[in-house]
Amino acid sequence: MGFFDRLSRLLRANLNDLVNKAEDPVKILDQSVADMQADLVKLRQAVAIAIASQKRLGNQAEQSESQISIWYERAQLALQKGEEGLAREALTRRKSFQESATALSNQLQAQEGQVEMLKRSLVALEGKIAEARTKKDMLKARAQAAQAQQQLQSAVGNLGTNSAMEAFERMEDKVEALEANSQAAAELAGADLESQFAALEAPSDVDNELDLLRQQLKGGAEAVALPSSGEMSSKTDQKLPNEEVEAVKVAEVDADLEELKRSIDKL
Numbered sequence: 576m577g578f579f580d581r582l583s584r585l586l587r588a589n590l591n592d593l594v595n596k597a598e599d600p601v602k603i604l605d606q607s608v609a610d611m612q613a614d615l616v617k618l619r620q621a622v623a624i625a626i627a628s629q630k631r632l633g634n635q636a637e638q639s640e641s642q643i644s645i646w647y648e649r650a651q652l653a654l655q656k657g658e659e660g661l662a663r664e665a666l667t668r669r670k671s672f673q674e675s676a677t678a679l680s681n682q683l684q685a686q687e688g689q690v691e692m693l694k695r696s697l698v699a700l701e702g703k704i705a706e707a708r709t710k711k712d713m714l715k716a717r718a719q720a721a722q723a724q725q726q727l728q729s730a731v732g733n734l735g736t737n738s739a740m741e742a743f744e745r746m747e748d749k750v751e752a753l754e755a756n757s758q759a760a761a762e763l764a765g766a767d768l769e770s771q772f773a774a775l776e777a778p779s780d781v782d783n784e785l786d787l788l789r790q791q792l793k794g795g796a797e798a799v800a801l802p803s804s805g806e807m808s809s810k811t812d813q814k815l816p817n818e819e820v821e822a823v824k825v826a827e828v829d830a831d832l833e834e835l836k837r838s839i840d841k842l
Contacts, residue, residue, distance in 0.1 A: 600718040604711045611704045618700055622693040629690050632683040639676030643669055 650665035 601715050604714055604718075608704065608707055608711050611700070611707060615697070615700050615704055618693065618697050622690065622697050625686065625690045625693050629683065629686040632679055632686055636676055636679040636683055639672045639679055642672040643676060646672060 646665050646669035650662045650669060653659070653662035653665055
């Protein structure tokens with residue numbers, strides 16, 4: 576294979592590839608319909624010209640037929656007048672018009688056939704163009720839908736590697752993290768505030784213990800209190816037990832209580 580053959584084939588292949596890539600179905604469909612419309616205009620012009628030629632041939636054939644009649648009548652008139660040479664000349668002219676009429680008649684028949692063929696072609700082309708226009712709209716819609724689907728699939732496929740999408744997702748994660756930190760800080764602040772108020776509202780252990788001791792001391796003092804004079808008189812005859820009843824000295828208890836308070840304050 577020669578160098579120039581390979582180079583020619585390479586150039587043709589590249590050109591074909593460029594043409595295929597550059598072809599837009601929507602634009603090509605519009606251009607095809609426009610080309611067919613232009614052909615229709617040309618065909619209509621050709622039909623109009625053919626019809627005009629047909630009419631012209633028909634007029635010429637009618638004129639020849641008319642001349643045939645006229646020159647025949649003139650030949651008769653000349654023969655009646657004894658002008659045989661003039662009658663012969665009139666018949667010669669008549670024959671010439673007969674030949675012309677015959678030729679025009681043949682041309683007229685051929686032209687009529689041509690006109691009919693052109694008319695049928697015109698009707699067929701008009702039908703094809705109407706069908707092409709209908710299909711063009713459907714094909715354009717399908718092509719646009721296919722292109723949109725292709726672009727959508729391409730966009731979806733590039734979502735994972737798109738830097739803009741990655742930045743968006745990164746910022747979304749950052750916002751969510753900030754919201755989570757804010758909620759955590761709010762919960763911690765609320766919990767700390769609640770705990771402070773709970774500490775203020777709840778009684779201390781020392782106070783509880785102090786109240787308990789007070790109740791115990793009060794109960795003990797009432798248990799060891801001396802009976803009344805009435806009770807003593809009613810029990811005069813009774814024999815006291817061997818245990819000696821010791822009088823409770825309240826001053827000693829108060830002293831212990833004060834000492835306990837001072838020890839608590841030192842804590």
